Amino acid sequence: MLGLKTVNYDETGFYSGRILNGPTQRPVSVTRELMQLLEHWRNIYSYWNGITISAACPGIQFWIDKDVIPHPPKETPYEGCSCGIYASYLTVHVIWEYGRDKEHTLSSLGDALLLVDGYGRVIPGDDGFRAQHAIAMGIIDRATVRAEVTYTGVGIIAYREQVFNPAYSSIEYEIGERYGLPLLSLREAVEMIQAEHEKPLPEIIKWL
């Protein structure tokens, strides 16, 4: 099941959750990390291994997070719990997340946008999915991420001409070379996602 996913990347490879970098930990500023731990704690239980990301929710309810429902870790993602590897069918989600994350990234090299294929235990949604595992299928060339998007789910809620700094494009080429991933235009990725769905996705994209 295909979807779009933002990812952090540095010289050690993909990482997400900003706390753990796959099998190796990345100790950084305690205060900042603690804040991010509280904010994104569920991401700790996801880890990258090469081009595959997996999730194993502890299924334990922390005092602060009411979104977690106790469940067996092997049943990740779980209905009612908020765990799993998230990916979206919609550019409107990732474009905003991509732009927002750019300000918060700890990576000096910048973030990337991937086309991923979710597998294992999967909970499909109307706008995306959460999965037990996802494998990177391609990397979106940010020079192609230029579109006006109208999300039609609840009327027009987003309209943005998104232009990314082409200076960061080199990171996509580096990832492509490192992992042997094809470089895709956002349009190609969206068309591949749409091909898996009978109904048109609830956004209208005007490519610029």
Added chain:
Amino acid sequence: MNIGKEHEVIHIEKPEIAEPVRIPVKEPVREPIRVPVKEPEKVGA
């Protein structure tokens, strides 16, 4: 990220893709630093 209205859990087999071998990123080629060599001073006439 909100995935919209959620549907029933499904199980999908791992896609049959050979994971590419991890290729180390090439180090940028650095030009050797050239230090100008001082000519020895001539002694005597």
